[in-house]
Amino acid sequence: MNKEVHTRRYFIKSAFIGLITGTAVLWGSMVGRQKTINSKKKFTIPYNPNQEVSFNDEFIVVTRDNKIQVLSSRCTHLGCKIVSESDSKLLCPCHGSSFDLEGNVLIGPALRPLEKLDFEIDRNSSILTVQL
Amino acid sequence: MKNSKNIIKDVTYGQISLAAFLICAITGVLIAIPYDVNNPLLSLSTIMILNPTASFIRNLHFWSAQGFLIFTLIHIWDHFNRTSDLRIKKGVWLRLTIGVIILFLAMLTGFLLKGDADTQQAWRILDSLINEIPTIGSLIAYSLLGTEDSLQLVYVHHIATFTIFLAIITFEHSRKLWPIYNAFFIVLLGSVILSYFFTAPLHDGINPSVKGPWYFVGFQEVLHWLTMPWISILIIILFLTLIYIIPYAGKQTSFLSKRSLLIITILYILLTISGMFFRGENWGWIWPWQANYSHSVMNSFKTSSVTFTPDFSELEISNSGLVDGKKESCIVCHQDVVGFTASHSPEAIGCFSCHGGNPFDGSKEGAHQNMILVPGNFADADISCGTTNCHPDITRRKSSNLMSNLSGMISVDRFVFNEQDNPDILTDVHHLANTAADEHLRNLCVTCHLDNPKTESGPVTEKSRGGGCLACHVNYDQFATTAWLNHKADVFDTTYLKYHPSISMQVTNQHCFGCHSRSARISTSYEGWHETDLVAENVLLDSNYRLVEETRVFKFVQEDVHHKLGLSCIDCHNSYEVMGDGNYYAHQENQTTLSCSDCHFDGEPATVDSKELDNESAKIASMRFGANNEKKFLVTNKRGVPLVNTKVRNDSNFFFTKNEGVEFVLSPPNEVCTKGNAHDNLSCASCHSSWAPSCIGCHNEYDPNERGYDMIANREKMGSWVEYVGEYNHGLPALGVRKDGENMEVIPVVPGMVLTIDVGSFSKDLHDSLIFHRLFAPSAPHTTVTKGRDCKSCHNNPVALGYGKGKLTFDLTNHKWSFDSHYQNNPNDNLPEDSWVGFMDDRLGEKVSTRSNLFPFSVEDQKRILTVGACLTCHDDNSTVAQQSLINFDSIIGSRSSRCIIPDWN
């Protein structure tokens, strides 16, 4: 009898753990897939060759000496959106990190340089496409 | 007393937080009706402006939530101190401890649901922080916050997940869902009072300071010090562990844990205070005495009370438009205002971005609080014209502009008062002291700086001074002017509210005239007018005269050829000259970049391709002249500034007026200008200036009984420097030599400071005697003529050589030049009143000019000039000899005929 109870308890416990693990796996796989669906994003903007630094929601376009660079606007500290520049420094408003126009850290707390994003430019129509 | 004791009997912190939770939950359900999670900012701004009851309920929701958080934390602390009460099961206590973090999450998600500028950043921080949790971080972050472009998940967790969790553990913990009546009514009363007087915050979208909710600000400070943010997760876990172990740990550990919690809390409060009150834009420290403190810091605390009867009609409500995806209270009342340019219309930028005030207040009084009637003054330019999305790159440069810092004017004045040895020291109008020179500046000169605030609306006139950005960029059309005049005549006439002046790039000569018709008088000279000492009444009907500011009488002499062609000041003077380029310059000739030869040149032009234009030039060019595609522009030789109103096409160079777009083909210089090398060092203005105004013999004295004015403080005062004007003259300017290292250039000069100053009258110190100066100043006469002055007007002209008016004669019998001055010698230096140097003298080692690099002709120079002058007494300007002398003067002299007489200098 005792043994039976023990086995049933063991079974329920295992089933419960199995259920939780199963749910967790389903949850993880669902979120993982959803994230991939939502993550690949392309942004197309008109490119202004005269503007040295221009800010967009997700990225910053820097044009210097005819060279274009697209940097992520996410501060590498905690992801705040960088929206301003002063004296050729990109300033993060949240905790004071600053970066040069190449994306390198000038002042922390950020440690890593801003991510460089892939882009394509159509010089004829001046359209810039950025892949996130 | 007894009654009040009865009321608060049984009201514990737990009861209060339970009551606050209940009120928060009920108001949450109600506010969900007008709130739209897909348009959070629009729905909230609409609630705040147009639906006062909803706004009040939102405030109740907000304040009860703050109460819930605060009193829950106090309740926990209270628990620790009443250990006897602690009979909570471990499992429940674990859930309650987790509940603390859920409580913060519920609060934070509420903050995120505002959907304003603060919350966008907070979303990202929260997302990154959760992502720092190893392995499962990204799963949790995504499940909790979803994607950045939708607040749907945040909303669901706020109203369901966290609320249900909190409700369950509250019930499990206290076995109650309903607080006692007393507690409920006390909290309700408190929330109602707070909600009526203090509207819950919403970021205005303009203020560049980004801060989280108050309970997060301290954490933001902590994060600033953490280059590895995962440490903050450890801190949170440590904090929760401390809470968890206190009730069950031994006495010693429990005591230590409580002490640690207390210390952490005190530190956190200190960090919160420093973050809330002393952090400004871009994470910089800011102190209460700094100019933008109120805007950067205090703005977040400025909130208005609820107006249950808004000051607008139902019709106005339904017609009111949107600004940048949200409502603004200003344009609910001020509908149908006309006069704007497209870029500055209310549809594009609203009213608030220039005029401040409270854009979410439904009452007239509340909306107008802290409003800026005349925006653009430098004191508030950073928060009006210079806000992040507008023109910060320009307003950032404002103090580098000589027209705002007046460095040159101040430095020269101090130099003239012998208060400094060098007239080129950089300074600023805001750094004036109380010396004789600085008082002189305050009384007589410094009204003309851009920083001088414009305090009343109205068009720019010849009496206008300063006004920041509006000094140049405001224009009243006929309707706006009439409406403004009507309002001035009758304050109850409010039609002027319908006709807004336009803010545009239409900068006319009138904008420059107020300041530049004084001192060097460039504006008046450019239009051809010379100031006289005549009295206004005597010339009223005479068309040869013109009155400026009603009393100053100007006589027509000759206008600048560019003015005759219709060119405005801004056609030559580009944005970097007039708005500063970020560098500080000692004098205006250093700040200006344009020279005649940038437009009138021989050979290949210096150009820039449209793709390589800097953004400011590109923007101005395209706004004025359409798309820049494939265009080539001329650039200045000095500092390579693009001339946006030029175009180079098929070997022709074109110039356009900026305001009207009239096209001109640019002409090269006259042949004679570039002939030979004799005049290589001459600036174009030395020959092509037809006249320049001058003033000599002025005396300055301080009169303690004179009613004066402090132009910095803008107030009247007793005692002032008084200027006794000598004589106004005009004529061909004198010439001088500007030395720049090895280079030298001959330029026009005028008697800048030929004057006496009675310093003793100010200082009352007998040792301070009379100062006398004979200083000439470089001049840009702005009286250009096509045909340059003739040879004799320089080589045989005592004024040109700096001797002053008089008879300069070459005696053919004794081969000597002599000079007989028109004016008496001044007893102070025994030179004629209007001269710069004595005949065959160079005043070596003396203070001679208002610059450290400007000198009269040296004796050697004078000899060379007068040698040519001697030739010109017989040879005509156009004679072969005269023309050849331009190419090789020395060989012409060497091969002169025996009849030729050259001067004898002994």
Ligand code: FES
């Ligand atoms: S997010 Fe940029 S400094 Fe923290």
